[in-house]
Amino acid sequence: MDKPEKAPGKREARKQDRREAILAVARSAFLENGYSGASMSAISAELGGSKGTLWGYFPSKEELFAAVLDDATAAYRQQLGDLLKPSDDLHATVLQFCRGFVTKITSPEALRLHRLVAAEVNRFPEVGQIFFRRAPQPTLELLAGFFAAEMEAGTLRRDDPHRAARVLASLCMGGAQQRMIWGQEISAEERDQEAVAAADIFMRAYAPE
Incomplete structure (x- = not known):
């Protein structure tokens, strides 16, 4: 018998919420400013966190753009x-x-x-x-x-x-x-x-x- 899926812990849930917030801001940034006009620095500033946090989730703008498309x-x-x-x-x-x-x-x-x-x-x-x-x-x-x-x-x-x-x-x-x-x-x-x-x-x- 399959075991029921374990609910994510608080830490994992926070990470997922943060990732979703990043994708929402990045999605708006790409659509409003284009790929070239959307900078990782501006997206990080919009999120209100450190740039290092953003880069920890997405090491490059290319990977962030790909993740936005996957999510969409x-x-x-x-x-x-x-x-x-x-x-x-x-x-x-x-x-x-x-x-x-x-x-x-x-x-x-x-x-x-x-x-x-x-x-x-x-x-x-x-x-x-x-x-x-x-x-x-x-x-x-x-x-x-x-x-x-x-x-x-x-x-x-x-x-x-x-x-x-x-x-x-x-x-x-x-x-x-x-x-x-x-x-x-x-x-x-x-x-x-x-x-x-x-x-x-x-x-x-x-x-x-």
Whole structure:
């Protein structure tokens, strides 16, 4: 019989609370000032502690940025893990993914983050690399694993599942998100229509032969 998980002690709880506070301040700093404009010193001053405390949790700004991305996408990754499982209605699962993905990438925070990365990646290539590894890549890997199983079961035509994942993500990103990044107002109804269209196009393209 499995033993119940032990509740964290007061010291561990304080450390976790402190870490969460750091991530909240850093998240605001990156979104408001960009990667280059957000300094470890300013984040430490905002927190009200010593700079050494901040560096004790995150030895570099790159690691702090990566942790902010992990924190921002953790709940979404959990939702995907729960969604992308074998079902009797593949089209419904793909549509649900598309709706959730379009909602995620067109949220105000996601749009600001995409603009931030696009603006700074030429000067700071590590920003783009960290962003891809922490945000798009885990989603693509989960989607590819799901598609690989569906192709094996014969419910999708055989192809490279990673390419299929990129195709579906591109279909979702090619409409509302692109227009919203450049400042256009897109209604929730229009975004849902984009998700429906992406799912329909994908399912027709990958229908079993």
